[in-house]
Amino acid sequence: MSSHRLSKKRRYIAWGVTGAAVVAGAGIDAQTSMAATTWPAQKTYTGRAFDTCTAPSLAAMKAWKGGLYGAAAVYVGGTNRGCGQPNLTASWVKSVSSVGWKLIPIYVGAQPPCQTSSNPEKLTAATAASLGAKDAADAVSKASALGMKAGSAIYLDMEPYDITDKSCNDAVLTYVRSFTKTLRAKTYRAGFYGFTSSSAKAIATATNKTDLPGNLWYALWDKQNTTTTDWPWSTSQYTGHSRAHQYMVNSKETRNGYTLTVDRDAWDAPVAITG
Numbered sequence: 001m002s003s004h005r006l007s008k009k010r011r012y013i014a015w016g017v018t019g020a021a022v023v024a025g026a027g028i029d030a031q032t033s034m035a036a037t038t039w040p041a042q043k044t045y046t047g048r049a050f051d052t053c054t055a056p057s058l059a060a061m062k063a064w065k066g067g068l069y070g071a072a073a074v075y076v077g078g079t080n081r082g083c084g085q086p087n088l089t090a091s092w093v094k095s096v097s098s099v100g101w102k103l104i105p106i107y108v109g110a111q112p113p114c115q116t117s118s119n120p121e122k123l124t125a126a127t128a129a130s131l132g133a134k135d136a137a138d139a140v141s142k143a144s145a146l147g148m149k150a151g152s153a154i155y156l157d158m159e160p161y162d163i164t165d166k167s168c169n170d171a172v173l174t175y176v177r178s179f180t181k182t183l184r185a186k187t188y189r190a191g192f193y194g195f196t197s198s199s200a201k202a203i204a205t206a207t208n209k210t211d212l213p214g215n216l217w218y219a220l221w222d223k224q225n226t227t228t229t230d231w232p233w234s235t236s237q238y239t240g241h242s243r244a245h246q247y248m249v250n251s252k253e254t255r256n257g258y259t260l261t262v263d264r265d266a267w268d269a270p271v272a273i274t275g
Contacts, residue, residue: 040151078108132178
């Protein structure tokens, strides 16, 4: 996120790009889409979380347990995932879960056609729907192989772009809807990571709510550990444990002899179901 796909400099430039969602629980559209299936109970975590580019070693995770954080976000896949994941295995997931960590799966899928960054995978208006379905199927496959079970939330990472570019924004929303619909068909909950000035704003302010993610993780680097007081949209949106807030980035921290550079998150939303 802060430097996980784009360089730190380019992320800050992109964050300045100028730029409702679901209204209750996992969301109106999410609930209606889930109605025909018996869903596993949502696993919710409320508290502080961190995300970092490469999943830390098991030793580091054990050393950090019991401190400031109770959950960690991990990059489970996506062509645009920026870091290798030598530690992220099914065994690692099982071990860190057994000592009490909650895990937040992130998938870095196709990025907008109008985005200035170069990416291995970019969507277009013509490919948005098919790519969304393909990437969602891959996200489920990757998460499942790691031991993240049906009912888990998977968060789609969408980096900043010019949401005033209508054709670009329409293509992104088509992709996101396809990704979300495919996740739900496979009994995984849909989440979305984006910026309050652009990508998250596009989701939160979309007029048509159909098949938008039921959980919104917004990047607003104001150093405020909250999902409420700085929530930039209607208070009726994404209620009922459906919000997360990335509030601080590139924080170098040492706990019990292990140093990690992490982004800080205030979390009140679903996580992976493991164990």
